[in-house]
Amino acid sequence: MPEHSLASKQLRICLDGYNFAMPKGTGVATYGLTLARMIREMGHNVEGIFGLDVGEAQETRETVLYDLIGRERRETRKQFRRRVRQEKIRAFLKRRVLEVPVTEKIVKDGILDRIPSFDRIWSSASLFEIANWHFRYFKKFLTIDLPQPPDIMHWTYPIPIHLRGARNIYTVHDLVPLKMPYLSLDDKSFYYRLVDSCVNNSVGICTVSETSLMDIVERFPSAEGRIFNTYQSSPIPAEVLASNPETDARLIEQMYSLQRSGYFLFFGAIDPKKNIARIIEAYLSSNAKSPLVLVSARNWGMADTAGSESGIAIHGRTISSDRIIQLDYMPRTLLFRLIRGAKAVLMPSLFEGFGLPALEAIQLGTPVIASNVGSLPEVVGNAGLLVDPYKVADIAAAIEILDGDSVLRNRLITAGIQQSEKFSDNHYKDRLNKLYSNIMNN
Template identity: 50%
Template structure:
């Protein structure tokens, strides 16, 4: 690690997803990115869009209130906000520093908020930037006092920090590859990611599959797109505690299958339920995830199965959002994780399962074979019969599950903190060596 440490650059990351109280895969990426940056010895700046008021004495209090309870609602009606944001941008957005007093109890945020060397916020920054981009088709130029050397946006956000090298992570192009599977407004999204390629000093992504898509669909130069992959930081308490999943969730260790993720079309939950119900396994399937759009269509079979539960209990158990700490406890106790997604930029559930020694069944699309390697059973996600056969096979073969646990642990080592740090160091060095846009 010694050769990679440097104090030449300070790195800024945005809090667009980190501020969401229930988290996202991109929020996990933000945590991983922050951990890797700090391990490189680089100062870490955080830029958020949280309203923290004008009184310096209350900024830290209001920031952590929003982190815990969610963003306070805007007072202006929705139809008036674009006009107000236009005026705010014209006058110049006010960015304030949130001082770390040491008086706020932060233990509850340890798994979802990085430790920043410097924390900045501007009220509703990301919404104002979106309104500005819709109106002008230009990125918002943001002036920061003493800006970071590199501003690493974890999401396609239409902002450029003046005086910094701005790089943008595009995790995938799912709205363009599977337009039927997302609610994104496709014209707006296409315009936004194209401008990231034009405006950015570099584009970052997390798999070779996504890198190919960015080059082919957006016309990005090959030298301007880097795949760093990523690692996944595990909850701090996971190594020290073992939750009794039978007492808490009513399932026995090694006695249930698990899917976790948003309930939305690209996750393929409807076909997963059909395939699972076609097996004769006595072990239930546990679904953990917030309900997204088209949830009724995706969950029709699930709800039908729950209505006809037998004496041994429901074959499918559905749980809404759980804290990541509890989800990882379920992953560690599962017989296998089932993740037959139609498309993923990376596929964190596959890596998280392998890292905890849990066998995985996943799909042969996009980045998932890259992440899984030869450590998982890989099937066509559209082939319900193949998925059903894979579930039955892994259920009946204890030796196979044992081999997959070992193979998964070995495969997950390819996506370690050390590997992520090495790739980031090469990325940042290359960005700083190139002339700025």
Template identity: 45%
Template structure:
């Protein structure tokens, strides 16, 4: 790609202290853009103030501690935010002078050449869209050639080509499984499909859903799939899972992700307890909406062993909260199997991460998950507790099956390497840049 090309991504999820699957996507996307030879900009919603000498400090403070509340009482903040809807959104450049001791924070961000931020940009955009039905327009000096929004947000940057990633349509496919405001979500997605310069998605399943639901032309939506790096894992520290969690390598099953309805954790627990296997089940993830319902089968009041990250909450079930990524990768790599029986996924990163690390996988036969797993996992109907129980029993007792799945998973993961992701992403960007002159976009040298 031409070295004069500048592509921006948003920091909507990158700014979250504990990250999300979309934060992982954003980081991988940013790394891929720089490896393509383009220059990378970042757009954030962090309050950095009007004083240039403080912006870098305030930016990294928010990354490390979370975006602070505005000053004053809650009622005063609400009034200030209400009036703020009517002010023009002002974007500030964050000087990158290298004066901050970044430590682990640096690993959460791609290598940005330029960072721009406006206080609570994404919250303001949501309110603006709810009030007007239009996307919040933002203007920056010297805009990038492409603005790639990593999540469906109601914002449009002026003077550039706006690309939006629609990971899935879960709020519309499983409306009973999310708290999204469905009318607002539908209107926003419909507007993206109608007005975006291009739409990006992460699986053929999601691409088909968007086409079927909104009728977008096939040449305006591209599936780039995803990639993820598990290089942080440390092969020489296998004993960590025993020292930190009291677990034996290859001696536990693992689920990780949010505990919410679409993840199907309730049926997973029911199937696991019904299997009566002696191998412990480790659940890693924060409780979200209806988590108590999903965890109802666990005897949460039972006494059990404790460690720094959580405790044993049933005879053979260990629940852990958020873990630093390096520790999570250790748990994945040393598990007997990763179980991910989600009802619906745009991609399903846990399946790919487990396969990359040579860990057998049990997953769902729905949505995008068969695309990711191929023939390298035990596939089950996520609504069939009996089928999930049988899969757990098979993986627990059949070492030959586990070895075959581990080997097949490592091979299947090669379909989603960083090189292949870069190639798909680069082809999409080339298509967008080639169309830009016809829509009046400014172009990098060599594209006129």
């Protein structure tokens, strides 16, 4: 049996619930959801650690956990200040992690598209917030204990926690806060120390593209030889795979009055690196006849672009155009149907560590207008048009070309089917197998 194979050994692999618990999800939550599914399909047990207050009563912990997952935290300024004070105090104390019973008493079918199916679950109130304060105060990771630690603790994000007795690995998706500091609100000194500690105090670092791998090794040379690019996959929901594209098109037309291949689409967070201001400017300056649909649920405090009740504001002014349609967060299956029916997905991001929306688009037979920087050329390949994300005229020209050239669109669709195979579930599982085998063998 080759050294990198785990075919005969079942592992217990634990994932953090940091992003799973966020309202309306994140790209990292999708990453974690897919990772959990692949681990289970590889024959391993999947466990989870959350930072939610599930209470002392064991018989209600599972109910409380699933009640809190994804819930918006609503608190007054006074409540916020009290909570932060308590978290700071708890940063000096040892954390107690409680096991949450995994039973059949909770109907989980309706949330499996957001929360993985776990074999065991653990939780500790405000664990991730307390760990951040602990790291600020002591410049070292918060160590937690479980009575029976798993073989591998795979943190899906740089989190300053170490699980004693397990092989700890951390996924670093990109170095945007360090590489493009003007695009994020992160504390840059804190983030640098955090990633540096992840690199130097773990058995391995996982990342999701060759671009990110090279960036990490360049900034943190000690990562070389211990960093693994697994890329990632994005499984299409079975319900979407089984559906007829014509049926999906009728559904989208009835719900949103959008015709198949009759609209451009942007979906994702209203995040500075997504370049939404230039996307809208390019679209409005183009002669495209097809409307632009924006699907987004999160605003990251951007100065130039923000969500408002009346629409998206750019440079302080709300965009008012009947050519632009703004939709809020929607279930993943419905979003995939919307992607499938688009003329093209617009993703000329200023930087991406991977670019999951681009992969999801080409898997569904939708061309992409993507930037020629970061990891997007790796993901898109020949299945889209690559543009300079800083040049509005380049983005506008690509929009006009795809709006009117059906022959080119068909060629890109065909290329997308071939390109997306590089990121199939099987290829992802092979790369994860090599990662975990290396971690276990070394």
